[in-house]
Each structure stands twice: as C-alpha cells, then as structure tokens.
Amino acid sequence: MKQIAATAAAFGLVAALATPVLAQDMSANIKARQGQFRILALNLGVLGGMAKGELTYDAAGAQAAADSIVGVSMVHQPTLFVEGTDDMSVEGTRALPVIWENTDDFAAKWAALGEAAKGMQAAAGTSAEAIGAAMGPLGGACKSCHETYRTP
Amino acid sequence: MKSLALKGLTALAIVGAAGLYITRPQTVDTDTFAALTPDPAHGAQVFTASGCASCHMAEGSKTPLILSGGQRLASPFGTFVVPNISSDPEAGIGGWTLDQFASAVTKGTSPEGQHYFPAFPYAAYQKMTDQDVVDLWAYMQTLPADQTPSQPHEVGFPFNIRTALGGWKLLFTPKDWVMPADTPQLERGRYLVEAQAHCGECHTPRNTLGGLQHDAWLSGAPDPSGRGKVPDITPATLGWSMGDIAYYLESGFTPDYDSAGGHMAHVVENMAQLSASDREAIAAYLLALPN
DSSP: OHHHHHHHHHHHHHHHHHHHHHHHHHHHHHHHHHHHHHHHHHHHHHHHHHHHTSSOOOHHHHHHHHHHHHHHHTSOGGGTSOTTOSTTTSSSOOBOTHHHHOHHHHHHHHHHHHHHHHHHHHHHTTOHHHHHHHHHHHHHHHHHHHHHHBOO | OHHHHHHHHHHHHHHHHHHHHHTSOOOOOHHHHHTSOOOHHHHHHHHHHHTHHHHHSOTTOSOTTOOOOOOEEEETTEEEEOOOOSSOTTTSSTTOOHHHHHHHHHHOBOTTSOBOOTTSOHHHHTTSOHHHHHHHHHHHTTSOOOOOOOOOOEEOTTTTOGGGHHHHHHHHOOOSOSSOOOSHHHHHHHIIIIIISOHHHHHSOBOTTSOBOGGGTTSOEEOTTSSSEEOOOSHHHHOOOHHHHHHHHHHOBOTTOOBOOTTHHHHHHHHTTSOHHHHHHHHHHHHTSOO
8 A cells, every 4th residue: 555655656757857858848848849930931932923923033142041941951850849739638739649650751751842842943033934934833732741640 | 179189280280291291302404414525634734623522532641633532510409420432332332323323422412312411512512513522423434443331420419410401501501692793704713612622511611510601711710620610711800802712722831931731731732732813812712791
C-alpha cells in the first residue's frame, strides 16, 4: 500500500515536472513552424505581385524572394512538428493529428514543396512571366499539404 | 365512441396518405429529356464545375476520373459512404437510363423510387438546366468503369428512414434562386454558385434538422468534421476585391498568400479549370451578396 502511494507520488512528481517544461518547448516549436509558413507567404507575396503586375518586376528582388523560399524549404520539419503538438492536444495550432499517422507522406509533401521552390528559384531572375508559370506548381505544393494536414 | 375512433383513424390515414403522396419521390419528365441532343464535351465542363469527382473519386485518389466511391462524409446524422458512380453496369451506374440519372441528380430520387440523402447535393443540382444534365450524362458514360462495390452508409435510426426525407426535401430544398441577379454576369455567377459548384453546402449554416439557412446564405458554418470553421464569404467579412476572389479560385492563394486547404483545395482545383470569365462571374456574385 505504502509502495503504491510512493509510486503514485513519484509519477505525480514526474508529471508535475514534465508538463510545464514540455508545454514550453512545444509552444516554441509551434511558433517557429507558423513563422516559417509566414516567411513563405511573405516572399510569395513579392513574387505573386510581380507576376500579376501589381509590383514592378525587379530581377534581384525576385531572386531574393525565391532564394528565401528555397531556404525555408530546407528546414528540417520533424524538429518543428514534434509529437503532441496537434490541434486535438494543444491550443493555438491548426496541425491535424494525421500528420503523425502519415509521417512519410507529410515528408513527401514537404519535399515536393522543395522541388517547386527550386523551379521558382530558376525562374525568378528571368522575367515576370516566368514567375507566373512557376507560381502554379508552388501553389499546388502548398495546397496539397493544407488539404490533408491543416484544419480550416 | 367506436365510430369516433374509427373516424379519427380514417382521418389520420387520409392525412398520412396525403402526406406520403405530396412527399413521394419525384422523377423527371421523360419526353423533355429525350428531345435534347447531348454534347459530351460541354458535359465535361458541367462535371468539373459541379465537383462530382471531389466526392465520388476514392479518398486521396490521383485518378479523379475513376468514380469508384468510398469516401466517408461525416455529419451530425452519421457517416455517408459515397457510392460508385463509374460507368460499370454492375457496381456503378453504367446500366442506368438518362431519365434515371436525371431523376437522381435533379430530384434526389433513385431508380428504385427512393429518396436520396441530401449529402448528395441535389438541392443545388435541381437548379441545373435540362441541357446541362443531358450533356453531363453523355460525358459520364465516357469515363472508365470500376468494379468496387458501393458500401452501406453508417447512419442510425431514425435518420436512416428514407421515406422521411420526402418531408425534409419539401421543407428545405426550395427550387427558387437564393439571390436576385440582374446582369448576365451575375446570372452566370449565380448559376455556377447555386446550381453547380454548391458553395452553399459548405459555407451556409444549417438548422438542427440539417436544412440550409437561406437567410444566412454563405455566412460561414462549422466544418462538418467537427473542427474548425468554413469561413464567412460575404463581402464585408471577406474584404477581398473581385481580382482577389478570382485569383484565389484559380491559384488557391489568398490576398496575403496563404494557400487554400481542407475541402476548399478540391474546389479550387475544379474552379481553376473553368474560364477566367466564369471565375470573375463567381466573384461578382459573392461581391453582390448582402452583408
């Protein structure tokens, strides 16, 4: 009886110690991944604006935006998408639990983004029309992951 | 006393029979359809705009033209398993007649004379022109056959009683347009939104019986998965220009370059295949909605 109580206390202690530390760590991971998606969107804003003629085309600016997208696409995702940070377990995220059921597919979708980003990197410095053509595959890569892995 | 009870029962039986009569499954008029000449190429456009494949292809399929069914649609009333509508004569609808097809799509009535569940969005498709339905059927017969058998729905009592759907249809599927349209562009936009792309099925809130609240048209609704919200797309809330909406429907990009997800991803894939003027017509329709 005494032993059970002691074990329970030990578990309680572990839980008490573990929870706040984990929660803190996970909020950093969530912030970081949401921030990386914002970096993607902001740079796409520059490229999309040039493709649509809302911004004047500037080869250096376009190249910098495309390079930034490639840079983000090289960030190792498992560090940001740690287990227990889905929308059923914690607040403040739209990441669906299926991400952790289909880790291979999620990784493949991130890799597909990398490929499309390289297409944009090759196009950005040439012309606004070339950017327009590269927007399709890039947008397709975003959409196909959001379709399955992000809650509305 | 006895005669009173008998009278009561008879009255009840008459009311019941009248009720069943007015709520009986409706079918289309055979002659009207037989007189039309099918154009399968235009049928392909109807098929895309109406999003048939989004529901009827297998879950996560890379071959959307194989309409083998099997997707599971969650709802507060149970889970619907979308049937096979490929051209296979046994597993699909390859053995159907044009009338049977038209009655299913525009009246929600099966060849056996039963009501379909409104998870099949015939509430929208009933507004399609007869010509579009004829073209659609001609096109769908050119699609591949698939032998995957349809699975039963997982819907419990009392929602599994199809007869009761007659009253539901009468109450909640008015055939009138929701919005007025006084220019050719608005008319085209209204046709695409209300009769084909069934935007209202996701973006309009429902009452407790699952009927669309037409007085809150396109003003947002909880996602049927139970998590997240399908956004309000009336102009004041959305705050997007005509160009913004048309570009979103073509590319999936919002004005701040977030990208569409969830069920909207399929809708965007379909809308991207329409003409630019059709996407603008949809945008014009959304911008004309009351706030």
